Amino acid sequence: MNRIAEASLILGSAVLAALGVAIANLSSGGSVDAQVALTFVSFVVAWGGLWVTVRRLTPGANPYLLPLAAILSAVGITEVYRLNPSLGSLQRWWLIAAAALGSLTILWLRDGTAVLRRYRYLLLLGGVLLLMAPLLPGSWPLGGVTVNGSRLWLRLNLWGDSSFQFQPGEVGKLALVVFFASYLAERRQALMQVHRKVANLELPEPRQLMPLVVAWLASLIVMVYQRDLGASLLLFAVFMAMLYMATGQGVFPLAGVGLFGIGTFGAFQAFSHVQRRYNAWIAPFDDFEGAGYQIAQSLFAMGSGSIAGSGIGLGRPDLIPSAATDFIFAAIAEETGFVGAVGVLVGFALLVAAGFGIAVRSRDPFRKLLAAGITTVIGVQAVIIIGGVTRLLPLTGITLPFMSYGGSSLLSNTVALSILLVISQEEHR
Amino acid sequence: MPPIIANLLKFAFIGLMYLFLWLVSRSIGSHLGGDAGVPVLARRAGGKVAIITSPTQAGVVAEIRGSLVMGRSDEADLVLEDSYASGFHLRFTFEDDQLQVQDLGTTNGTYVNGRRITSSTLLSKGDTVQVGKTIMEVQ
Numbered sequence: 001m002n003r004i005a006e007a008s009l010i011l012g013s014a015v016l017a018a019l020g021v022a023i024a025n026l027s028s029g030g031s032v033d034a035q036v037a038l039t040f041v042s043f044v045v046a047w048g049g050l051w052v053t054v055r056r057l058t059p060g061a062n063p064y065l066l067p068l069a070a071i072l073s074a075v076g077i078t079e080v081y082r083l084n085p086s087l088g089s090l091q092r093w094w095l096i097a098a099a100a101l102g103s104l105t106i107l108w109l110r111d112g113t114a115v116l117r118r119y120r121y122l123l124l125l126g127g128v129l130l131l132m133a134p135l136l137p138g139s140w141p142l143g144g145v146t147v148n149g150s151r152l153w154l155r156l157n158l159w160g161d162s163s164f165q166f167q168p169g170e171v172g173k174l175a176l177v178v179f180f181a182s183y184l185a186e187r188r189q190a191l192m193q194v195h196r197k198v199a200n201l202e203l204p205e206p207r208q209l210m211p212l213v214v215a216w217l218a219s220l221i222v223m224v225y226q227r228d229l230g231a232s233l234l235l236f237a238v239f240m241a242m243l244y245m246a247t248g249q250g251v252f253p254l255a256g257v258g259l260f261g262i263g264t265f266g267a268f269q270a271f272s273h274v275q276r277r278y279n280a281w282i283a284p285f286d287d288f289e290g291a292g293y294q295i296a297q298s299l300f301a302m303g304s305g306s307i308a309g310s311g312i313g314l315g316r317p318d319l320i321p322s323a324a325t326d327f328i329f330a331a332i333a334e335e336t337g338f339v340g341a342v343g344v345l346v347g348f349a350l351l352v353a354a355g356f357g358i359a360v361r362s363r364d365p366f367r368k369l370l371a372a373g374i375t376t377v378i379g380v381q382a383v384i385i386i387g388g389v390t391r392l393l394p395l396t397g398i399t400l401p402f403m404s405y406g407g408s409s410l411l412s413n414t415v416a417l418s419i420l421l422v423i424s425q426e427e428h429r
Numbered sequence: 430m431p432p433i434i435a436n437l438l439k440f441a442f443i444g445l446m447y448l449f450l451w452l453v454s455r456s457i458g459s460h461l462g463g464d465a466g467v468p469v470l471a472r473r474a475g476g477k478v479a480i481i482t483s484p485t486q487a488g489v490v491a492e493i494r495g496s497l498v499m500g501r502s503d504e505a506d507l508v509l510e511d512s513y514a515s516g517f518h519l520r521f522t523f524e525d526d527q528l529q530v531q532d533l534g535t536t537n538g539t540y541v542n543g544r545r546i547t548s549s550t551l552l553s554k555g556d557t558v559q560v561g562k563t564i565m566e567v568q
């Protein structure tokens with residue numbers, strides 16, 4: 001794909017976002033107004049700007065990642081705007097901020113991702129601290145906030161009543177993935193070759209696994225103290241996937257499933273909120289007014305969307321609690337139907353395929369693992385939340401990358417995408 | 430808004446989304462497997478090379494789409510279990526329906542139909558390619 005094709009696809013995503021906003025306006029009795037133009041302009045500025053940075057600084061980068069992320073965000077912003085126009089206009093600013101941060105990432109890493117390896121333990125420390133940061137007392141100037149029973153937010157109290165909230169865990173996850181990639185790239189030979197024989201089972205040397213145990217404990221702490229099952233599941237799945245990719249040994253995923261089983265069973269016994277989630281998954285209609293309400297509304301929404309959907313602005317996805325964030329997929333499935341939902345899935349599948357393509361092509365183990373790890377983060381997030389809203393998996397709140405409303409998620413996913421772009425450039429040399 | 434226009438707009442939105450995804454997936458195919466520059470059409474067919482004589486690898490068939498490097502190194506696309514082979518011994522390329530083989534400057538050389546090759550050599554069906562004790566046949 002040449003540059004002109006890539007540029008036209010990015011322009012196409014801006015057109016799609018503007019068209020979506022226009023349809024949402026028309027459906028609610030409005031007209032084609034400044035919001036349409038603003039959406040178009042912010043898409044051109046954000047994705048176009050990032051594209052110019054990529055083409056100037058890393059001309060050999062993979063040409064598919066940006067257009068795919070742009071199209072997903074175009075469908076996402078349409079639905080966010082339709083659900084809540086003020087969130088939609090905020091999301092435009094987040095989009096521009098994310099693209100700026102992505103450009104800075106590319107500028108910083110344009111000579112290669114090797115610099116990330118040097119700060120490995122700093123990244124581990126930073127990642128764990130960021131994940132733990134919301135546990136700070138809420139009364140401090142920089143303190144944690146509990147939202148919907150989960151403690152994921154950090155609030156920076158400025159002056160008077162004004163404050164700024166963000167989810168530090170989103171960036172923390174990315175830092176941990178970079179740490180894992182560099183740690184595993186260095187130790188994979190040892191992990192593969194140094195064994196302890198325990199009753200016919202070849203197990204890796206325990207000392208080699210210490211940092212991984214630390215990370216596992218971190219993900220447990222996230223689950224127990226922050227009540228964030230989604231992030232905990234995501235971290236754990238990504239660690240196990242990366243261990244498997246680094247060593248090629250099936251014992252890791254098997255042990256991972258075992259550990260996960262033990263952890264889940266323990267959590268189920270110990271915490272009422274895990275039990276409520278489980279019950280809402282198995283039988284959402286038994287407690288329709290209570291725990292099952294959200295998932296039941298999501299099922300109604302997708303059911304009434306049928307094959308081709310109600311049309312943007314013509315359904316009732318606003319009945320689903322937190323439709324613009326966690327349940328954006330259900331809202332899209334209602335208003336664009338099965339066809340639109342499959343389109344979103346295809347978009348994610350292509351994005352993940354392009355990401356793994358970069359990993360497969362990488363010759364350096366660190367870059368290979370980093371590319372695969374970042375791709376896994378994006379893919380697993382999509383699987384966890386799409387599975388959750390369609391009742392394939394128990395619901396664990398997490399954002400859908402590039403589509404849900406949310407600044408922290410959009411910023412960290414765009415930075416992740418930028419790192420992938422830099423890796424693909426390095427292989428091109 | 431009249432329902433007919435609402436429907437038209439809805440399908441325009443979904444249609445544009447699908448057009449976009451189709452355009453990307455059409456050109457991404459060539460990007461996933463191996464060489465990025467290989468056109469999609471040429472990838473449908475490939476040249477087949479079968480190992481017919483080898484202590485351990487007889488019966489292995491390699492389908493060459495784009496390019497494939499054989500050698501003793503773990504980094505080679507097809508690892509030859511042959512102590513006479515170099516780390517990266519030879520490269521097969523399949524382009525415009527033509528299969529070619531190129532020796533990568535090895536000590537023991539590559540032989541096509543018994544003759545040592547010095548440059549990129551065009552292969553046709555039935556030709557044999559020998560590396561150390563391994564003999565392959567073009568199929």
